[in-house]
């Protein structure tokens with residue numbers, strides 16, 4: 001079937017915002033290597049998304065400035081924008097060897113052993129949050145729980161006081177600046193706001209690191225500062241960039257995984273009943289099925305580094321490919337009846353943590369937070385009900401999550 005059978009893919013179309021899966025399904029089944037009018041390729045089958053993410057010779061991040069100019073035109077001053085300059089330095093956006101060096105330091109801090117050691121603390125945080133909701137008698141899940149849990153975990157890790165009065169401003173700044181990850185030109189207002197908000201984040205984390213240089217503590221911020229002196233040490237500016245990236249990646253995606261999970265359970269009551277019947281043993285599967293069914297990151301993109309073939313078509317160096325993780329996760333070639341939310345299936349082949357050299361550095365931590373959250377909610381609020389008639393999705397395409405989800409129990 002030719003591309004003309006499927007309308008050109010545009011990530012900011014309103015129907016995609018409301019529910020991307022019908023459009024994802026059409027692309028995946030009718031035009032799996034789609035040429036978008038926006039000037040990039042779109043892949044949607046599990047096999048293709050996976051192979052683009054895994055193929056480190058053929059695909060990588062490429063020339064950052066050229067990639068962004070694809071959206072804005074050849075004269076756009078990419079590095080003159082504070083937010084894009086920051087993004088260009090985030091190690092996710094870089095190829096080896098720079099990527100390898102910074103990733104090594106970060107994965108060291110987030111390795112499985114360290115993450116396991118955080119379990120009692122995460123349980124405590126989840127308990128406190130659930131107690132507070134129970135005491136209040138009503139709650140809005142996103143604000144009162146889904147954001148709070150991962151933010152407190154990230155605060156613990158980095159050594160930020162969760163009572164710091166600047167924290168709400170920092171969280172808001174993440175939401176408003178991470179829009180630079182989107183695969184499109186931002187409006188003038190969005191870009192101005194992203195530039196301003198990155199400035200807020202840089203000031204906050206610069207102060208944190210400056211403090212840890214003189215007041216070392218037992219936290220990740222100090223460990224990062226003290227990596228100075230070693231051969232592969234990060235500069236002060238790099239430290240700030242890494243910390244913003246980690247803090248943001250650590251809470252936005254995880255928060256929305258929790259919200260998307262509770263929404264999916266509210267729409268599929270028998271699945272919630274199955275979890276409530278055995279929370280301890282079924283919460284890990286609930287996390288994977290949530291990630292597969294309603295991933296909080298539904299796409300990412302790569303640039304061809306060498307001439308490569310996909311489905312018989314040549315992709316030339318410099319060309320950009322949007323990999324639709326959300327479409328791959330519902331590929332019927334991998335998952336039976338993929339549009340059904342079912343915690344009884346084996347969903348572990350989802351691609352919601354990416355793949356290859358950029359595989360999510362926080363996957364262990366996100367899984368643990370998800371497992372504890374679903375387990376404790378099922379145990380302590382077995383009769384939870386969410387207002388799921390008309391979910392309010394937050395703006396943006398790449399990150400998919402709810403702005404609010406009122407709950408009762």
Ligand code: HEM
Pocket residue numbers: 053091092093103106110245246249250251253254257295296297300301351352353354355357358359360361362363365366
């Ligand atoms: C449900 C929660 C999460 C989801 C769905 C998620 C998803 C992803 C995906 C898809 C990628 C790869 C992006 C690409 O290849 O372009 C990624 C990378 C990354 N994630 Fe996560 N993530 C989650 C939680 C976390 C947490 C909790 C942290 C940190 C504490 C984290 C830190 C990172 C970092 C640092 C990278 C960049 C890795 C690299 O470039 O080598 N993520 N994540």
